[in-house]
Amino acid sequence: MAHTIRRVWNPTIQLPFLALLGYAAWLVLAPPSASQELVGAVGLVVARSAAAFALLAAARGQSRQRIWSYLGIGAALWAAASAIDLGIRLTSGEPPVLPSAADLIYLAGYLAALTGVATYRQQDPERFGRLREILGIAILALAVGSLDWLIFIRPALAVGFVAPISLIWAAIAPALASILVVLFIQLAMRSTSGGRAGTFLLLSAGAAVFTLADLGNAYVRLQNEFTGSGWIEIGWMSAALIMMHVGLRIRAGEAQMNRGRSVIQRVASRIEPMLPLAFTYLVVGSAILGWLLTRQADLLTIAAAATLSLMLVARQGVIIGQRELRQYALELETALSEVAEARGALERFNLRLEQKVGTRTAALEKTVVDLERLNEELKELDQLKSEFVALVSHELRAPLTNIRTGIELILDQEPATGTDRLRIVQGEIERLGALVEAILDYSALDAGRFPLHPQALELAPLTGEIAAQMTDPDRLEIDIPEPLPLLMADERGLKSVLHHLLDNAAKYAPEGELLLQAEAGNGMIRVSLTDSGPGIPADEQDRVFDMFHRLDNRDAREVYGHGLGLPMARKLLEAMGGGIRAEPGENGGSRFVFWLPQAEAR
Known part of the structure; x- marks a missing residue:
């Protein structure tokens, strides 16, 4: 219960309004007096000073939003203008004439407030978003000022009851106040939270009261009918107290102000982008309607309408650019997400x-x-x-x-x-x-x-000796050129090689002649033995040198042998620094070629 009472009763807010109600009751019940005028002037200075302190105090916790600082400065300038006005009234007994130093300071307060509105950022804007906001504010300000000209100032000038310069000077303050009303409404419609929207609606209400009070003050001063009744001061004090309440509200913290938006606020946020367009149409339509009714062209209105049209076109261009950039950003984000996904898939693939x-x-x-x-x-x-x-x-x-x-x-x-x-x-x-x-x-x-004992040997005598041991030596034809260089070999080993090769050829080629040839080249003596037998398949030409290997085991009954002759020949040749291979003969059959190092010439 105590917590509820503290929330309902806040003397900082309620007491100033109660004092204002008491002053209004005094004005109604008591006859006009100088004391009422003095109390109203002093109360106005106090109210505007309180608003300035509240807004400046709220600005300390809102470093990203400078609007509250500018509004606080504006309220301070209004308080200073009220203090100067009070001093002039106390010394002269009459209000200051138009224009005065107090009026200049008063208008400076409006300029500070308008600057604060222009600096307000709803959220981190996207590219060109800030330019779009500034163009929207400028269009609304120019459109409202043009409407003030068409509705109030131009008809008053046409009547001609006061000097034009005095009329225009007196109309500046209410015109600026009306611009603030529209701009605060725009900020309320653009707000993303219910609490902040309510804050700007309060400011727009205060600006509306300012507008009415400024209109009344301008009329009274232009007519020189100052009565000192204090009702205009009540309007100004009401607006100042509303601003003070806003400052206290901001200082209370964003947590109390970030409530969700209602359906009306969501609809208003969709209507807000059309405000500059609607006000531009109002100005252009009013200019056209005025020309149709009077057949007279107002150059100032036409210039304002043309300027608004150009600014509106520029704003639409910015909006189109924003949409394209947003699309590009979306495509880029999609591409980046795809790249990230592909990279993740690649990393997973690499891991696997x-x-x-x-x-x-x-x-x-x-x-x-x-x-x-x-x-x-x-x-x-x-x-x-x-x-x-x-x-x-x-x-x-x-x-x-x-x-x-x-x-x-x-x-x-x-x-x-x-x-x-x-x-x-x-x-x-x-x-x-x-x-x-x-x-x-x-x-x-x-x-x-x-045991091997390599020595320089002559091939021809060894070949003849081995050939003589054959069963049918006439089958062997020996073709060894003269002179053939000596070769390095073990005599016993070379004889064994020749014996095994001739024995193998005689077994597998029992008919036809055998040809033994020799030649020298590249430091080697090459000896070949060609038969006219069935030949050796290509895939068997290397295997015939394996131990106990036979091309076809079925020939064991017809051809006597134990499968050691060719393996023994290869082992002996390799041990003596040579080698052997099997290849097809030129006219069929098989051809065995072996080589041994050539002996060094002495």
């Missing part, structure tokens, strides 16, 4: 990609580790295989040697009837012994333990 790359990298690293481990295991298995083959071959060599020696002794003593069978056994033992020797040599080469 990094995660996948990390997962794949970890899997790849694990695979590499597994492959390295498997490679080491394969190396160990290959080493075990080599050791096993060498061990088995070594263990087979001694029994085979003993068996061969025993059969040779038996053949020397056995009668002729069992000789053929023993010779068959001896041949198989020789073949098995050759296989064992080949396996041992290959294992020694693979392990790097095969």
Whole structure:
């Protein structure tokens, strides 16, 4: 209850209005007197001073809005004008004549108030929004001033009851007050909160009271009928108290003033942009109507109408520019949001990609580790295989040697009837012994333990020696140019290479001739052996050098061999610094080409 009473009863606001009501009752009930005039003049100075203090105090908490400072300055100037007017009345007993120093200060107060209205910003304006507001204020001010001219000043001048200069001077104050009324109404319609709209409506009401009081004061002073009744002072004091109330209201805080807008206020905010257009039409229509009625053109009205039309066109241009800029801003904002969205999607994609790359990298690293481990295991298995083959071959060599020696002794003593069978056994033992020797040599080469002694050798004698060991040496045609440079090789190893190549060609090309050629070039001696057999498929030309590899296992019954000749030849050539390859022959068949380093000339 106490809180409610404090909100209803506010002596700072109610007491001045009660005092004003008491003064009005005194004027009504008591006959006119000098004391009433004095009390009214003093009360006006006090009321305007209170309004100035209230508005200036409110301006301290409203640094972004300078309107309250300018209104406070205007109220202070009005209070100063009232004080000067009071001094003149006390000294001379009559009101000051037009124009006076008090009038100049009084008009300066209106200019300060109009400046405050022009500086007011409803919110942070968009581009050209402030220019649009200034143009709207200028159009309204000029239109209201033009209407004051058409409605009040021009008819009064036409009557001619006072001097024109005195009439115009006296009409300035009410004209400025009427402009303030319209501008405050515009600010109320433009306000975004109910509390702020109510504040500007109070100011427009105070400006309206100012207008009526100024009109009364102008009429009284022009007629020189000053009676000292105090009713004009009551109007001025009422307007000052309203301004004081606004200052207290602003100082109370924005939280109490930012209430939501009603339906009427929302409708008013939509009507507000049309106010400059409506007032311009009023001025232009009044000018046209006056010309139609009187057939006389008022140059001042025509000039005002033309100026208003130009300003209105400029304002519409600014509005169109604002709309285009707003559209551009919307498109830019949309584009920026799309870019931000795309950037976010790209960042998310990069994150997922990094995660996948990390997962794949970890899997790849694990695979590499597994492959390295498997490679080491394969190396160990290959080493075990080599050791096993060498061990088995070594263990087979001694029994085979003993068996061969025993059969040779038996053949020397056995009668002729069992000789053929023993010779068959001896041949198989020789073949098995050759296989064992080949396996041992290959294992020694693979392990790097095969003894090689490279020396400068002549190819032709070695070739002839190996060819003589063939079953059918007439099939071999040797084409070695003379003189052919010496080559660097181990004699035993080179003989083994030639033996394996000729043996392989004789097995797989049992018919047709064999061609062995040699040439020197680029520090190498190249030797080729061409047969007329079935040839080697392209995908098998490198695999024929693998250990125990055969092109077709079905030929094992027709062609005797153990798959070690070509691998042994490649191992020997590589160990001696050369190499070998298989390729198709020019007229069919196969062609094996090997090369060895050329011996340095002495």
